[in-house]
Amino acid sequence: MFKDLFQKKKYATVPSVSQAPAASERPKREIPEGLMNRCPKCGNIQFSKEWEKNLKVCSTCGHHSRLNALERIAMTLDDGRFFEIDADLTSEDPLEFPGYKAKLEQQKASSGLKDAVVTGEGEIGGVPVVVGVMSFDFFSGSMGSVVGEKVTRAIELAAAKKLPLLLFSTSGGARMQESILSLMQMAKTSAALAKFQEEGGLFISVFTDPTLGGVSASFASLGDYILAEPGAIVGFAGRIVIEQTIRQKLPDNFQTAEFNLKHGQLDKVVHRKDMKAFLTKLLEMHVGGGASDGQ
């Protein structure tokens, strides 16, 4: 009934997502391209159609393959309907960093995205939300000025409309090519969240594989509720850097969602097939939706 409190929006429909699996997960040559999919973790071969119906989760070992932002939006929001905001923000090259401009163009072409996060509005289980979804296939999900600005604007939109905020993170860390400007996005997003949460705003953060460095050490770790997909690698420093520091091999489960759950760093590990239902249940616990306006 509280749904009626929120005004209805016009929605744009997300274009259907390409059927081709990501390059890193492309099946070996003997398997007809696109028809079959091999799990990168256990090697199990499955019909691609079956695998996609399974939300790109391996039916044998449960490995959750990485999704791009559009796939995630399509499977999370009601009817895949999504009203995108700030779609035209694009990265510049403020440091004139060698090779950055060319790499940006190449990343745009290969991912079909303009930067590493897509933000907008939609509904989950009938509850209107502001959503941001990061995409690892654009520049390893790295956070530069555009990611920081879009996330901040999403937070501000949620605050202005008193809607819950939901962010799916995946990131290799800060974008080195924007150095200090990139670093400051951590402070910018965190400061915006501080304001939003002080005003009673609800922020649900979902870690997906992988979330590291500057994104993990800023907004993604500041959720009122923090969830993660099974097996997602979440941490600050990367495994290789740590292994070099401590001169020891780290266990296989290091920095997995399950490791982080055990160490008290998140609330729940949620299987992809259960994510939407769980988010719906969680959102419904917050009658009034987002920032409290005294109602």
Next chain:
Amino acid sequence: MDNKLPFEGPLSEQRRKIDHLKKVGVEQNIDFSEEIARLEEAYKKLEDEIYSNLSGAQIMHLARVHSRPTTLDYINEIFEDFIELHGDRLYGDDLAIVGGIAKLNGVAVTVVGHQRGKDTKDNIQRFFGSPHPEGFRKALRFMQQANKFGRPIITFIDTKGAYPGDSAEARGQSEAIARNLKEMALLRVPVICVVIGEGGSGGALALGVGNRVLMLENSIYSVISPNGAASILWKDASKADQAAEAMKITAKDLLEFGIIEEIVPEPKGGAHLDPVRTAEAVKTAIWRHLEELSGMTPEALVEDRYRKFRSVGKFAAPELV
């Protein structure tokens, strides 16, 4: 005059010449004073030439000079009646972070910073100035205490970055940094941050959300250490110099980007050559900014800090054109 960096070679050479001449003069009782004066003049000229045109990589090497003053050196020079406090009340006392309460020109303030070691043993205890989560939480405890008692906060930034270790991860390194960023944004007292050496990554920023951010002339501040950037970008950590140039990490660069408010000058050749004079310059700058901020209400201070960080970022936004 030892411990010179490679680009300072010509200076050492010139100094050697002068010293030699002086020695010969004394030994053989010859008056070389005119000669020496001429050489000293040339030395000064050479010095000006070298230090007024330092590259990013050269500044990085100066920022890393082992004898460069640390946070505790500045605390001892700048403040009176320093009382060091310890621990995060949750896990432990991370010695990579030092802090406490002290007086600045008679005003009670909270001071906190990264602390590098002075020698190998000290460095091991202090994890080379790279905090674990308990270090960031210790710093936050000090800052929130300052907030409660209405004391201004002065932070000193000097770290290669947060400690990359398995136990740091298990105890929530990301969360600790993120929480500092968020909570610092809400502080209702003046916060002044000074980068004194290396400002590396989130570990630096976790003490860096201030109303004013100042940098010493030969300090650096970047998203990742130039060595780290080189090994990720070019798979070659030895290209750190190249990364230092590309990432634009100097005080001058950051002033241009609008990230910092002021560059605090150092003696020619670096802070380590005259720590007392450097500390005086830092003190003067801190005091001036503190006076400016002291007239602001708590709400205005929060808003001022928010605006400063909200506005950072360079991107193209066609719909606004």
